Amino acid sequence: MDFDAIVVGSGMSGGxxxxxxxxxxxxxxxxxxxxxxxxxxxxxxxxxxxELENFGKMPEDELARDYPIQKECYAFTTANKRFWVKDSDxxxxxxxxxxxxxxxGYHLGGRxxxxxRHSYRWSDxxxxxxxxxxxxxxxxxxxxxxxxxxxxxERFAGISxxxxxxxxxxxxxxxxxxxxxxxxxxxxxxxxxxxxxxxLIMGRVAHLTQPTEEQDALGRGxxxxxxxxxxxxxxxxxxxxxxxxxxxxxxxxxxxxxTDAIGHSVLHDPATGRAIGVRVIDANTKQGRTYTxxxxxxxxxxxGTAQILLNSQSEHFPTGIxxxxxxxGRNLMDHISGIRASGTVQGFEDRYYAGRxxxxxxxxxxxxxxxxxxxxxxxxxxxxxxxSREDWARGGWQPGVGEELKTRLRTPGKWTLxxxxxxxxxxxxxxxxTLHRTRKDKWGIPLLVIDCTYGDNDHKLIAQAYDDAExxxxxxxxxxxxxxxxxxxxxxxxxxxxxxxxxxxxxPATSVLNGWNQAHDVPNLFVTDxxxxxxxxxxxxxxxxxxxxARAANHAADLMQQxxx
Amino acid sequence: xxDPGESRExxxxxxxxxxxILVGGAAALAGLEGCDFxxxxxxxxNQRAKLDRICDIIIPAxxxxxxxxxxxxxxxxxxxxxxxxxxxxxxxxxxxxEVEARAxxxxxxxxxxxxxxxxxxxxTAYDRDQMLGPGQNYRPFKNLLLLGYYHxxxxxxxxxxxxxxxxxxxxxxxLSSIGRTWA
Numbered sequence: 001m002d003f004d005a006i007v008v009g010s011g012m013s014g015g016x017x018x019x020x021x022x023x024x025x026x027x028x029x030x031x032x033x034x035x036x037x038x039x040x041x042x043x044x045x046x047x048x049x050x051e052l053e054n055f056g057k058m059p060e061d062e063l064a065r066d067y068p069i070q071k072e073c074y075a076f077t078t079a080n081k082r083f084w085v086k087d088s089d090x091x092x093x094x095x096x097x098x099x100x101x102x103x104x105g106y107h108l109g110g111r112x113x114x115x116x117r118h119s120y121r122w123s124d125x126x127x128x129x130x131x132x133x134x135x136x137x138x139x140x141x142x143x144x145x146x147x148x149x150x151x152x153x154e155r156f157a158g159i160s161x162x163x164x165x166x167x168x169x170x171x172x173x174x175x176x177x178x179x180x181x182x183x184x185x186x187x188x189x190x191x192x193x194x195x196x197x198x199x200l201i202m203g204r205v206a207h208l209t210q211p212t213e214e215q216d217a218l219g220r221g222x223x224x225x226x227x228x229x230x231x232x233x234x235x236x237x238x239x240x241x242x243x244x245x246x247x248x249x250x251x252x253x254x255x256x257x258x259t260d261a262i263g264h265s266v267l268h269d270p271a272t273g274r275a276i277g278v279r280v281i282d283a284n285t286k287q288g289r290t291y292t293x294x295x296x297x298x299x300x301x302x303x304g305t306a307q308i309l310l311n312s313q314s315e316h317f318p319t320g321i322x323x324x325x326x327x328x329g330r331n332l333m334d335h336i337s338g339i340r341a342s343g344t345v346q347g348f349e350d351r352y353y354a355g356r357x358x359x360x361x362x363x364x365x366x367x368x369x370x371x372x373x374x375x376x377x378x379x380x381x382x383x384x385x386x387x388s389r390e391d392w393a394r395g396g397w398q399p400g401v402g403e404e405l406k407t408r409l410r411t412p413g414k415w416t417l418x419x420x421x422x423x424x425x426x427x428x429x430x431x432x433x434t435l436h437r438t439r440k441d442k443w444g445i446p447l448l449v450i451d452c453t454y455g456d457n458d459h460k461l462i463a464q465a466y467d468d469a470e471x472x473x474x475x476x477x478x479x480x481x482x483x484x485x486x487x488x489x490x491x492x493x494x495x496x497x498x499x500x501x502x503x504x505x506x507x508p509a510t511s512v513l514n515g516w517n518q519a520h521d522v523p524n525l526f527v528t529d530x531x532x533x534x535x536x537x538x539x540x541x542x543x544x545x546x547x548x549x550a551r552a553a554n555h556a557a558d559l560m561q562q563x564x565x
Numbered sequence: 566x567x568d569p570g571e572s573r574e575x576x577x578x579x580x581x582x583x584x585x586i587l588v589g590g591a592a593a594l595a596g597l598e599g600c601d602f603x604x605x606x607x608x609x610x611n612q613r614a615k616l617d618r619i620c621d622i623i624i625p626a627x628x629x630x631x632x633x634x635x636x637x638x639x640x641x642x643x644x645x646x647x648x649x650x651x652x653x654x655x656x657x658x659x660x661x662x663e664v665e666a667r668a669x670x671x672x673x674x675x676x677x678x679x680x681x682x683x684x685x686x687x688x689t690a691y692d693r694d695q696m697l698g699p700g701q702n703y704r705p706f707k708n709l710l711l712l713g714y715y716h717x718x719x720x721x722x723x724x725x726x727x728x729x730x731x732x733x734x735x736x737x738x739x740l741s742s743i744g745r746t747w748a
Contacts, residue, residue: 048729049716049748053647055640057712060650179736225734352740355731356747391746392715392725396708399696401623401689406631409715410724412746 003029003256003293004560006278008263008308011110012542013529013549014299015241015249016153020553021297022254026560029291030246030255031280033262033300034106035082037113039242043232044079053078072494073103075114075230083113083232092448093436100450101493102303108259109242110301111496112542114230117206117238117359118384119159120539121150125168125369130535132371133378135457136331136427137505139534140515143170149551150543156248157239157546158215160223161204169364169539176209177202182351183387183415184361187476191363194475198366203384205359206239206542218247227356238358260284262443263300265312266321266525267292275321275525281443295524295556295565298502299549302332302530303433306501307448309512309527310435322502322519327512329434331427331500332452333536336381338490339421339462341469343478344414345387352389352412360386363419365538367464377460379426381538383469385419417478421465421489424538425458427500431492452492462489497541499530517552524565528552607645607654608661615661615676616641622688623707624714629724632714640713656702663702667691721748 004026007017014030021028049055056077063071070076070084083105094100105111124143130136147170154173162177180188180202188200207223208215220236220243229238236243249255260283267290269276277292298305306329312321320328365380390413395405431453435446454462466485473481505511508520517532519525528549530541559565608616620632620641632638645654667687668676676684695703714720721727727748 050718055712055716057648059648178734181736225731350740352738352743353736354738355734357734395711399693401692402625403627406624410745
């Protein structure tokens with residue numbers, strides 16, 4: 001055996017698996033398909049606006065040629081170009097008329113460098129949802145199983161937030177919350193008075209508002225309110241695999257990282273029924289090689305992990321390893337995002353703010369809190385948003401030139417409230433990824449076919465979210481209210497919360513993983529990224545991926561200690 | 566045992582130190598980029614003269630430097646080479662042509678041959694028509710002009726306010742204590 005454990009993927013989930021396994025004394029190999037990134041050194045977060053290449057604007061022809069999908073992401077600028085895949089190098093197939101926007105980066109740290117950092121616990125409203133309304137399969141865990149591990153990951157990662165006592169959005173181990181601005185506070189007051197049961201809170205975000213000793217020891221510093229997070233943060237003030245988990249893994253002396261190594265398949269020994277290692281393709285030389293270990297963790301993102309599982313074919317597993325249930329690749333979910341609404345707020349013209357808070361407010365789910373049946377839809381949605389004063393950019397859509405324009409833009413404009421709904425998408429077996437029969441990428445790996453659409457319930461949630469946003473903005477007395485109904489929400493993929501393609505469940509016949517993220521069919525194979533999710537809830541998922549990764553890694557270490565693995 | 570607060574402060578200072586070094590490096594690079602801007606030549610001499618005048622009219626020098634002082638025409642010229650697609654370049658050239666056409670229709674002469682006040686009148690009327698109408702060519706032009714000005718060092722730090730590393734979030738402050746829009 002080359003290693004005790006192999007972790008495929010170095011992002012949100014892989015970093016956590018590596019940290020926990022290393023800290024339990026296991027010699028761990030992390031396999032990353034993309035290039036090495038050095039924390040700090042490789043970030044452009046110290047550039048002034050006027051120092052950025054093209055002031056941040058990506059060349060239009062290059063976007064059209066190499067990034068037709070990635071270019072649609074709000075966070076893509078010349079300041080972080082290296083953190084996005086070239087679509088031209090990493091194609092996949094979608095059926096005619098059913099686009100899926102797979103937004104991603106292949107590099108050490110993965111999308112933990114680019115995430116929006118909102119971090120919310122799930123509750124039993126979420127873990128019991130499938131059982132109650134019959135969509136998907138019952139989760140094999142409940143909140144009580146996950147709570148200690150949410151505590152564990154929050155303490156280490158550093159989540160700033162306020163304790164609110166909201167049953168369906170449990171409080172956690174929080175650093176001090178960032179503060180809402182005056183208009184957000186007024187909106188909060190208005191919503192909570194006019195719509196009993198609804199709450200507006202400061203977003204719970206993975207930023208160090210007051211670092212702990214443990215975070216300090218890792219070289220992480222306090223948030224400087226620059227809002228340059230998407231460039232990478234040299235202060236290590238937001239949680240990423242590069243600022244936090246991988247350095248923690250590294251200091252144990254048990255970590256080995258290989259980059260430019262593309263996960264091809266998991267190798268299986270039919271005699272023992274165990275995974276024996278991982279085959280990788282060198283991204284540069286295109287040569288294959290194999291690493292062996294006692295346990296394997298797949299943390300390659302929901303779609304990437306499904307691709308590896310499906311591609312791990314043998315006589316024993318002709319449709320892919322751990323896929324006796326035929327559920328690998330199915331039940332692909334995202335969050336329905338881009339449900340936009342905004343309005344202009346009257347007054348507060350003598351108030352402003354200083355610093356660039358890298359986060360906004362959150363309105364947690366308030367519908368169907370009892371999982372009641374017989375309503376127009378099941379599940380629910382939440383909103384993220386913020387209030388700000390219009391800046392100089394408003395000059396770009398208002399008439400005016402000369403001294404008048406300059407003088408006008410010198411003073412901030414009206415207060416604007418903008419919010420976006422995040423709705424839960426039901427797990428449906430037909431939303432799935434498969435391997436194309438013949439077409440392969442340049443490393444010889446079968447291309448993915450991604451087929452994913454919103455369903456009937458999803459559309460009902462979208463309609464309700466628009467209505468609710470509109471009534472909340474109206475109640476606030478907003479003018480110039482804009483509701484994005486006509487253009488509709490962002491399509492599947494834009495939530496960048498892919499999940500569900502190797503779901504957990506109680507029954508090996510209908511699920512891929514058990515309650516410990518362990519493959520029913522292969523006991524030393526674990527999947528802890530978004531693939532494991534049996535439903536999607538409407539909260540941002542990263543905190544749960546962290547939690548499941550840490551929990552599963554410790555369970556695997558326990559099993560190894562007991563001699564069971 | 567060192568006081569954790571003290572070690573945090575030392576750490577913060579180390580990070581800021583590093584920030585300053587990196588900013589210095591970036592500024593050196595920016596200087597080189599400035600040279601590129603100066604040498605890039607997308608627009609003809611006549612187009613560039615019109616561009617200069619239009620930028621100057623839209624963001625004039627007042628108690629702070631305007632678009633010319635901030636190097637906005639050179640920025641737009643460089644962006645035509647380094648950023649714009651063929652379609653975007655066509656739109657930007659069309660803006661110059663449309664302003665020219667308006668000059669001919671109202672003043673019966675070239676835009677550059679008009680008096681300064683006539684030029685201001687032409688651009689003001691053109692801006693109003695375009696911003697109240699579809700403005701397919703002019704809107705991206707005006708947006709890039711404003712970006713080039715307000716994200717230049719002069720625009721961000723002399724005309725408006727900008728802090729690279731605020732170090733704080735003040736959620737509520739009297740506007741009078743800040744005074745100007747954040748860039």
